[in-house]
Amino acid sequence: MKSKTITIIVGLNLAALIVLAILYPEFMIAPGKTIDAHAEFSDDCFACHTPFIGSTPDKCIACHKVADIGIRTTTGLAIDKEKKSVAFHQKLREDDCVACHSDHKGVQAYRPIGQFSHTLLYPEMARECSSCHASPDDSLHRKTKGECSSCHDAESWVPATFDHDQYFVFDRDHDTECATCHINDNYSTYTCYGCHEHSRSKIRGEHVEEGIYEYENCVECHRSADEDEAERIWRSLRMEKGGFRGRGRGDRYEHDHDDDD
Known part of the structure; x- marks a missing residue:
């Protein structure tokens, strides 16, 4: 009997709550x-x-x-x-x-x-x-004119960090505007042929002279203006890939020296 009474009381309370929620939702639910x-x-x-x-x-x-x-x-x-x-x-x-x-x-x-x-x-x-x-007002973004999607992904926008030194280190010889290397405001690609020091014919001639025929992706070896660093990176990549054609400056010197003997 007691159990039945409790069930009835609970049921009535629930019914009352439902009625109040329907009649006065601004007080009961909002x-x-x-x-x-x-x-x-x-x-x-x-x-x-x-x-x-x-x-x-x-x-x-x-x-x-x-x-x-x-x-x-x-x-x-x-x-x-x-x-x-x-x-x-x-x-x-x-x-x-x-x-x-x-x-x-x-x-x-x-x-x-x-x-x-x-x-x-x-x-x-x-x-x-x-x-x-709105575009950020820092020194890097003030120079850019392309769309954010060239560097950013909407799925991981914050924090969005970019360190240019991971790709190429700026120095006094390479302190230039973004548009010099990134054509048509496309920052997902680059070219080194935008400077008079790096014409296509000159770069090709210097690399072919060393026996290097894969030279279009410059930053694969040249991460800065340090040519010795580029030589070390090139040697390391040649060992890893095993498919590079050509020799480094040191290889050429040793080869010529052996011929002299």
């Missing part, structure tokens, strides 16, 4: 107050939420027309003074508002910006990073 722009809906949860489903894009788009986001307000006024790069909403693969936005000032007033998935963007938009992101 994680906090709505943002100021939506204050008029603070006691009308169903203006944005569908019972047992939640907030759906259709509810948001009923007021926030995708074609107007970042261009006009919900009242039709033009947005011409705000410095917000949000017009990319028109180029999203799908409308999934709650993936980034939250309405309540509760535990999560706004979704973390890092939660935004670049997979929502069409490929052509994903490559235009500067349409949404």
